[in-house]
Amino acid sequence: MTARLTDAVGDGSGDGGGDGDGGGTAAKMAAEGAKTLGEGKSPLKAGLKAGMTGAKETAKKAVGSGDGGGGGGSDEAKATNIVEKFDVGLPRRVAYDQWTQFADFPSMTSKVESVEQESDEQLNWRAKIFFSHRTWKSTIVEQVPDERIVWKSEGPKGYVDGSITFHELAPTLTRILLVAEYHPDGFVEKTANLWRAQGRRLRLDFKHIERHMMTRTMLEQDDTEGWRGEIRDGEVVRTHEDAIEQEKKEQEQKEGRGGED
Known part of the structure; x- marks a missing residue:
């Protein structure tokens, strides 16, 4: 479910990828990232490869559905x-654990009002x-403790699919990697997307989350x-209680x- 991953998601989700394209692209991105990590590559390379996969899928849709004119590409090309x-x-x-506390996102980010x-x-x-205000619904399709969401x-105003993964660099050092694909819907969202406004907002909230974790979460680890x-x-x-x-x-x-030893 990411913070302007909130704002970016908040600008959106039209039909939830009604034709299946949005979900398919995100799934391929996540699969490529996971495959690269499995090959022993760094999390950053995995994320970049996942992003390239999403970009290639977008390009394929644009070429396949275009009519040869300057504006003939599909909306998917604007992702x-x-x-x-x-x-x-x-x-x-x-x-x-902090990331799964979705009710904390309003305090961790600048624009999220409620979850x-x-x-x-x-x-x-x-x-x-x-x-104005935006509302949207997110569905977690995969969540593995300490690994990924x-x-x-x-x-009504576009949608964003993606993943957040957690990588241990040292016992007290973790790399958090975000891979997202935002699809605008509606005149305002599509126009703003030309200037990559949604991407800038999402990156800003990602920074807000980093600051929150390095300050409040750092001091309240035992209570997280x-x-x-x-x-x-x-x-x-598997339910939380069972886990x-x-x-x-x-x-x-x-x-x-240990006692026997």
């Missing part, structure tokens, strides 16, 4: 691909954009609790083996 990262001096678990968690995988957002979104469940294909496959219970059992077993 904005965004790849950003920052390193934060927190353990990976703490950084991930209502309809269910573990469904979120309703509201943000102020210039002199992949989402889709829908709303996150959602530890797991989502696959848009469905909860906590499993962690408790594993910790008891570990302590028991």
Whole structure:
């Protein structure tokens, strides 16, 4: 489900990718990034490759549906691909747990006004954009504790799909990588997109989140609790309660083996 990932999502989600193009592109981006990470490449290279995949998919749609004229390309050609990262001096678990506290996004960012968690995988957002307001719904399609969150979104003014991943660089140093693809809908959003306004806003809120984590989260690590469940294909496959219970059992077993030694 990312902060102007909030604003950027907030400017959008038309039909939620009604023709399947938006979701398909985001899925291919996430798959390419995961594949690159699996090959031992750096998180940054993985993110860049994912972004290139999204750009190529966008270009394919533009070429395939264009009529040869200057303005004949499809709306998909106007998508904005965004790849950003920052390193934060927190353990990976703490950084991930903070991100899953979606109700904190209004205090972490500059434009998000509220986040209502309809269910573990469904979120309703509201943000102020210039002199108006935007609402949108995001659906988490994949969430793996301490590793990644992949989402889709829908709303009346465009949509953004993407992923946020967490990479341990050291016990108390984590790299957070954002890969997003924003699709505008409506005259204002499409015009603003020509100047990459949404991308700039998303990057700014990403910086706000980094500052929040390096200050408040850094000082409140012991009080930072996150959602530890797991989502696959848009469905909860392990609840938060089950995950906590499993962690408790594993910790008891570990302590028991330590006592025997």
